Amino acid sequence: MAKTSKAFICQSCGAVAPRWSGKCAACGEWNSLIEEAGTPTSSPALVAIKGGKGRLASFETLSAQNEDAPRMKTGIAELDRVLGGGLVPGAAVLVGGDPGIGKSTLLLQGAAELAQDGARVVYLSGEEAPAQVRMRAARLGIAEAPVALGTETNIANIIATLGSGPAPALVVIDSVQTLWSEGIESAPGTISQLRGCAAALISYTKASGSSLILVGHVTKDGQIAGPKVIEHMVDTVLYFESLSGHQFRILRAVKNRFGPTDEIGVFEMRLEGLKEVENPSALFLNDADRGSPGTAVLAGMEGTRPILVEMQGLVAPSTLGTPRRAVVGWDPNRLSMLLAVLEARCGVRLGGHDVYLNVAGGLRLTEPAADLAAAAALLSSFTGHSVPDDTVYFGEVSLTGAVRAVGHTDQRLKEAAKLGFSRAVVPAASIAEDRAVEGIALGPVSQLEELVAWFALPAD
Incomplete structure (x- = not known):
């Protein structure tokens, strides 16, 4: 035994x-x-470690011809964008997000679109009864889609059922934490069960050519539970995120073996389900706030997509011994560095002021090109002078106060011109590298001091 x-x-x-x-x-x-x-x-x-015999392995040469992996379009353009063009047969995708954010809704919509195109789709729900899933499908208007719906959670039964007929094009497991195996002596959702059940499903999909989507719960820190044993096993990891109170949902790729990482898809939650947002830049800009002191528009990049987003800054005198520094949607360490550069290199005294910075619309920014827009928003609030509402900003600020060039200048400027902006404050080094865009006047800056000089600072 x-x-x-x-x-x-x-x-x-x-x-x-x-x-x-x-x-x-x-x-x-x-x-x-x-x-x-x-x-x-x-x-x-x-067995092999103990000296047993194994079977012979086969090898191939590096010059062997490879066929491009075919893609299956889900019918949801934003989802296909994040996946890198669609689902790859034999690939495993892990989707994580907060409870109630819309993971099941999005995947059910994608499964229905594929099924209506003639693909065989299996949707296994371990958390909801079939009647609950059918109620959601009826609300979304996809109740007639030929999706094979099941509620099995025993991994042996699932593998046996999937292998009994033609391999499905897509298998959706909602969620992986509900799966369990009789051969693992632990409760469903534990690390051992996650590792064993996920490995069994991934092995099946690699052998059969089916695409697999696993739904994973998130912890209180916003990370997929068991990341060390799940994320490295799958081909693609997607996070579904949103700030409380916002109707927009951001689907972000953090790992993708078949496409770019840091790609995003934007959705809007409505009564009839998740709807794609074709022009997210227009949604992240508020005409009522533009032109007010403390606001600046960033021409940023999320993956391969240019996106305009409003950055809001508030600088107020502080009565505390240690002034507050609060950030929403941006890196707090980046804000601390920017404030230090403004004070040490540009003479802007913010040590006695509370500083608040917010990225409007619930978007979370990660690229350093937001430095220049954040500086413009803070300087505008500090001086009380409005930033021109037809101007966008982008550029990285170094510790020496220099404004460094960033990539994709041409795409950023074209997105700004499309939305009616006529001026852009950009790093001076970017102008020589990229051609000018019609309708956009460029304001080059090489040092952060040049941006500060555009604002009339109050006397100390």
């Missing part, structure tokens, strides 16, 4: 410890170690 070992596995990061402790030594999470059954000592995976 196979002898089973015991181990304590962190449910946050997947680290294995020989004994229980209150705090995980790998990720620092408290009370996350749970005793689970380890790998049986007589597992077939250990």
Whole structure:
């Protein structure tokens, strides 16, 4: 009889410890170690280590001809954009997001579009009854789509059912935390169950050529539960995100073996489901705020998509010994660095002021080109002088106060011209590298001091 070992596995990061402790030594999470059954000592995976014989492996040359992986269009353009052009047969996709954000709605819509095009689609829901899924489908207007709906959570039954007939084009598992295997002595949702069930499904899809989409819950920190044992196993990882109170949803690719990373898709949550936003730049701009002190428009890039977003800054005198620094949608460390450069290199005294910075619309920015727009918003609020409402900003600020060039200048300017902007403040080094765009007058800056000089600073 196979002898089973015991181990304590962190449910946050997947680290294995020989004994229980209150705090995980790998990720620092408290009370996350749970005793689970380890790998049986007589597992077939250990036969080769113990001296057993294996089968011969085959090899190929580097010059062998490769065929481009065909793509399956889901019928949802924003989803296809984030996936890199569509679903790749045999690929595994992990989709994570907060509860109620719209993961199941989006995937059900995509599954229905594929099924209506003639593809065989299997949708397995471990969290909802078939009647609940049908109610959602009726609300979305896709109840007539020929989607094979099931509620099985036993991984052995799922693999047997999928393998009993023609391989489906798409298999959706909602969610992977509900799957369980009889051969793993732990509760559903634990790291051992996640690892075993996900590996079994991925192995099936690689052999059959089916596309697999796994829905994963997120932790309180906003990360997919068990990232160490799931994210590296799949081909693509997508995050569905939104700020509370906003109707927009951002689908962001953070890993993609078949397409670009940091790509985003924008959706709007409506009563009839998630609708694609074809021009997100128009939604992230508020005409009522433009032209007010403390606002500046950034011409940014998210993946391969240019997008205009409004950055709002507020600088107010502080009565506290340590003034507040609050940021929403941007890196707080980036704001601290920018404030230090403004004070040390440009003489802008903000040490006695509270500083607030907000990216309007619930978007989260990661690119350094937002430095110049953030500086313009803060300077506008500090001086009380409005930024021209027909101007966009982009550029990276270095610690020396220099404004560094950023990529995709041409695409940023074309997006600004399309939305009616007539002037752009850009790094001076970018003008020589990219051709001018008709209808956009360029204001080159090489040092942050030049931007500060455009504002009449109040006397100290």
